[in-house]
Amino acid sequence: MKSKFKLAFILLAIGFILLALDVDVSTGVKYPHDYSNSNNVIGEFQYYNIASNYGAKCTYKLIDTSGSSDSALEKTPLVSGTTDSTGTTQTKVIDKVYFGTVHIDIFNDGLGFILIFIACFLLKKVNKKFSYGSLSTFCGLILHILLKALPFVFNGLLLCNLAMFIGIAYMCSIILTTFLFTGGLFAMCPDVCCRDERKWGKITWFVSMVLIVLNTFVFWIGSDYSALQSLGKFSEGLLVIDILIFWIILRRVYYYLEQSYEKAVNA
Known part of the structure; x- marks a missing residue:
């Protein structure tokens, strides 16, 4: 029983890191078709959507x-x-506009969603937030697949607009997923002795979400302005530190989390 909770705890930690960090590398594989240029002038914001997502x-x-x-x-x-x-x-x-090669994220978001889904499924008996977290994780995984598959199905301005709307929904799914499973963890340690850990844990989670949103827009615009790439890397370094602090805080209340899990399973 303790080993099952430990597994879920580790999966949540790894999944959170995978969702938060993005390190894209080129595979050298080209997209099956060229970008469909038209006589209509493409806006820069529309271009940023495919430049940041598909390396255009x-x-x-x-x-x-x-x-x-x-x-x-x-x-x-x-x-x-x-x-x-x-x-x-x-x-x-x-x-x-020209397509680049297919890019993959070393810290794959899809794998992160799968790990968090498994962890939330293991913890679903503890409270409903983990059940909702499983649903949110599943939706996020679907959005992730759709976002990566778009350039193989759509093209031109339609691709730019779809990438923007699905990208916004995708970022919201990441925020919602982490909100639900962190809320579920904090609900497992309601004791007065865990008050400071809950407070600082919520603060570090909020900071991590702010940094994730900031990084998204910095790398979005930075796809055409290389000077912003340095700012994005610095912000991503702060995000790594913040996530480590978050899990160190939760590690301090690990005993209470484990006890709460055992009570919920044996109830």
Whole structure:
């Protein structure tokens, strides 16, 4: 019985780390088709969705916005909104988008969801939060699969928009999943002697969620602005430290968690 709880505790810890951290590496495998470029100008925010998720790249061009014509003048990576000596206003826009190679996350989120699902299933008799956590984890796993499969099915602006909406829902599923299983763990140690651990555990969980959201947007925009990559790596380092502190805090009340699990199973 104690070994089963220990297994669940370890699975939750590993799963949390896998969900929180992202280290993408290229597989060298190309997508089955090229990105479907059209005459419609793709917005930068739309481009960020496929650049951050699928490693897409783009080229830029300048268009004449001084009149009604939007004819392209020049492909160049210069700053937008320039005006030449003739008074012609030129704006930088995205010209063509190109898929990169398929990327995989070393700290795979899908594996993290599976480990947390198993742990929540083992702890479902303790309280309902773990049962809800299993459902949330399952939904998160489905969203993870859908997000990775999108470029194999959809293309063009539709892909950009779907990646944005599913990506937002996916990030919410991570927050909800960690909220449910951490809430379930804190509910297992209601004793007065665990008050400080509950307080600081909730604070470190909240900080970790803030850092996860921050990292998501930093790497999202940083897919086109390499200067932000350093900020993202620094923030991810803080996230690692915060998660370690979170589990060290829970380790301090491990005895009470174990006792609560035994009471729930034997009830």
